[in-house]
Amino acid sequence: MQNTFSFHVLSQDSSTTARCGRITTSHSEIDTPVFMPVGTQGTVKSLTPDELIDAGCKIILGNTYHLYLRPGEELIRHFGGLHKFANWPKAFLTDSGGYQVFSLAALRKIHEHGVRFQSHIDGSYHEFTPESVVQTQRILGSDIMMVLDECPPYPIDKSYVAESIELTRSWAQSCFGSWKNSEPLYGHDQALFGIVQGGVHEDLRRRSCEQLMSIEFSGYAIGGLSVGEPKTAMFEMTAVCTELLPKDKPRYLMGVGKPDDLVEAVSLGVDMFDCVIPTRNGRKGQVFTWNGPMNVTNLIFRDDPRPIDETCGCYACRTFSRGYIRHLFQAQELLAMRLGSLHNIFFYQKLMSVMREHIHAGDFAAWKKSFLSTYQSTSEMNNPGREQ
């Protein structure tokens, strides 16, 4: 089995830690920094693979916890893996399922060798171990697999976090062993990323980074952030990690974020992101623009003939007015949720592409300042629909 997976840094910004790179997988070449839409149940909610490809997506995320419970790994194996099941020709990253066990499942019980939990769907009992989640991800056939980790809630005692990173380290080692001792099922390479934890504690983050870096993963994720901590803490911890993590491996900030968060994190050297915000918020009528977020359900857009964003090339903006899209949301039409999701995924992909251009061009810091100034402007006149 040849290892297809690779990562190369293509350019490094001179005044920030931002960088451009390229991840190669068996299913796509992915320019970084990259945003990965979340396809929880093997589908990015409301959108088709064609629409995602049109928006420029080269990689999407699948949730192992959800897919393991429904439709179940045996069915996905029957269909020849998640790519074939969902007819997604580009890359998949799958998480380990750990995060959902901690956030969704009932009666979870963590022990040294894994975590026992009850399904949020039917209450049935299940267990994830470091070895089992790697084998489940082998069955899913994702291009990038993630280790099982413990993601402590926020806030929580530092002593808990200190113990927790030891468990995360031990599980990471076991996942690594399970990965090295197993083969892909469908003939394409599968990378494995480690996950750094450590809460909002710099010393624990450093320790966790060092522990994970002692294992030769394909890339490193920064986990346990965007779970309720202040934004300043999130960026501080991100900076601590990106400074320590290997320069020649991709760095993935899990579960982040809003457009301005992505820009900040890119400037700190993050290469990969995933978040439900563009789709979840899009389904509720919050759409993102270069002038900030806009609630298209706002009464002020009732008779507005302009598209959501006059500079946007997505189908929603090429086709419909704010007034019509607002009507669709008021009438609770399914098309509203499609258009909100489509526009936001398109905007996120465009945002990443613009960031890559400016990193390559060497003016990322100036662009970032200008972008944030426009995006975070709270001018009522410029952006009457701004989220409060």
Add this chain to the structure above:
Amino acid sequence: MQNTFSFHVLSQDSSTTARCGRITTSHSEIDTPVFMPVGTQGTVKSLTPDELIDAGCKIILGNTYHLYLRPGEELIRHFGGLHKFANWPKAFLTDSGGYQVFSLAALRKIHEHGVRFQSHIDGSYHEFTPESVVQTQRILGSDIMMVLDECPPYPIDKSYVAESIELTRSWAQSCFGSWKNSEPLYGHDQALFGIVQGGVHEDLRRRSCEQLMSIEFSGYAIGGLSVGEPKTAMFEMTAVCTELLPKDKPRYLMGVGKPDDLVEAVSLGVDMFDCVIPTRNGRKGQVFTWNGPMNVTNLIFRDDPRPIDETCGCYACRTFSRGYIRHLFQAQELLAMRLGSLHNIFFYQKLMSVMREHIHAGDFAAWKKSFLSTYQSTSEMNNPGREQ
């Protein structure tokens, strides 16, 4: 104002009353028999205009009752009519709103000059009159407008129906006057169709046909069917009407139906149909095929790698397996509703197109027999997901 609207019979089947024709409107040339998807609130649920056009749709229906209440006629006038508001470049037919007043609104009170009702959305009071519904449809700017009629429920005393057709006749006359005495608002021609009532009573149907035919409408609809009466009565009444109605005007059977109903009604000389079945049932996982309806949510399709219909060219069938689509329905994913709707609309358009071909070719009767035999087969083996 030039009258663009026209209808020409292109071929007449020799052994049935089926016929092919062409309706010309300012927005499209429509080959008949035609099925019109229902876009209740200015959108065919879950689908985009592009998808409808790809499926071959040349005309869709908008519901005056719904659009009048939300977003309201003034907003649609502000946007320059329903075509521009919804960005639908082909033809629109709008109903008069009467049917929804009788089926949805609260506290409706019919009087000689119209009907007073409370909105099902917010309980506000409104009144529809023959004149007001024509003027509302002028504002919507539909290519084909419908008269206000009373659609009695089923079953009901014959004496009620006998009185009711007199009201329908009087309202039809008033609508006609309001149409003749007003102009389109957006520079394109708007036709007006009359609606025949008369319940399941042959003599009342005949009388209603004669009453309506004495007014020079652009076309004639058969209303008040598919409201709970036996299928045999529906087809008997349809036959009574199509025999009487003018041969040179389109005949529209309102609210019908399932694929086999369409085939029967076409053989009786019906030219136009609308129904929520393809979209409503599609959203719940009932998909239509040449072998009959199929509930794709059925357990038997869990591991089925075949498309819904191997002969179908729609995006759902070109892209996804029954197993994956079933998973999407089980997981209550929005994409499931899109794919079910898309396939069904595609199937309905294809069915109409195949019927037109066989009418032109002169072998419609033989094709109909063969189609119904396959479609209505209840063989468990051929069609395990058949609706019970």
